[in-house]
Amino acid sequence: MGNQFTGNIPPEIGQYLLRLQVLKLNQNQLSGTIPPSIGNISSLTILDLGTNIIGGPIPSELGRLQKLKELSLSINNLTGTVPPSLYNITSLIHFPLPFNNLWGEIPSDVGDKLPNLIEFNFCINKFTGGIPGSLHYLPNIEIIRMAHNLLEGTVPPGLENLRSLRMYNIGYNRIVGSLDFISSFNTSPHLDFLALDGNLFKGAIPESIGKIPPSISLLTNLGLLNLSYNSISGEIPPEIGNLKNLQELVLAENKISGGIPPTLGDLNKLNVLDLHGNELVGAIPNSFGS
Secondary structure, three states: OOOOOEEEOOOOHHHHOOOOOEEEOOOOEEEOOOOHHHHHOOOOOEEEOOOOOOEEOOOHHHHHOOOOOEEEOOOOEEEEEOOHHHHHOOOOOEEEOOOOEEEEEOOOOHHHHOOOOOEEEOOOOEEEOOOOHHHHHOOOOOEEEOOOOOOEEOOOOOHHHOOOOOEEEOOOOEEEEOOHHHHHHHHOOOOOEEEOOOOEEEEEOOHHHOOOOOOOOOOOOOOEEEOOOOEEEOEOOHHHHHOOOOOEEEOOOOOOEEOOOHHHHHOOOOOEEEOOOOEEOOOOOHHHHO
């Protein structure tokens, strides 16, 4: 909304606006806490309190909003855990909570409980535990973002089910394992943003990341590929040159060796190429000047 409202949200707001369907107070300077009485507005379909300075915990009473399709509490000063009741709002489509001070584990069955999700954004908090594998079985989900948390473990299976996926960002956690799972994105033709940076991945970059199988052009809609700040070794696969829509390729601060493949010079849309902090040798290919 872009106004300059200040002060607290009135605690009794949920006692008088019982027919309200949309409540958007985002992009203001509201402080205080979220009134639990909002949970009485059972007709709400959109609740957007994002980009304020609201603090305190998320009231469990919001879980009573069983018609809610969008719950945006992003960019605030919220603390504590996400109430279990919120994971029972099966109507939720958009669920962004980034830029807060929330902690605790994300339930492994969040995708089972929220089957209609299109956007799941828990970035820049203090969540622990693993990546919920159930999110990988939501055929309509487009955005999965959990970067800048304290998540551990490996990337769970099921990525091949994400046929509507556009963004997958799990950067800056403590995820381990190899990058072999990348080839599972071959059934995500709309994938534009893939960020795995700042984790503990090891091994080589799979050659399949740039290959074009007969049935589908693997990852060729990708606009951003960020694998920086891991422990990736091996050489840069020349097949990356097949990703013709790539605009940003960031492989910095790994253990990548060998030379720069001339095929990277075929990426005509590329405007960011960051390979610093590796063990690369040789000359810059002539294809970069053509």
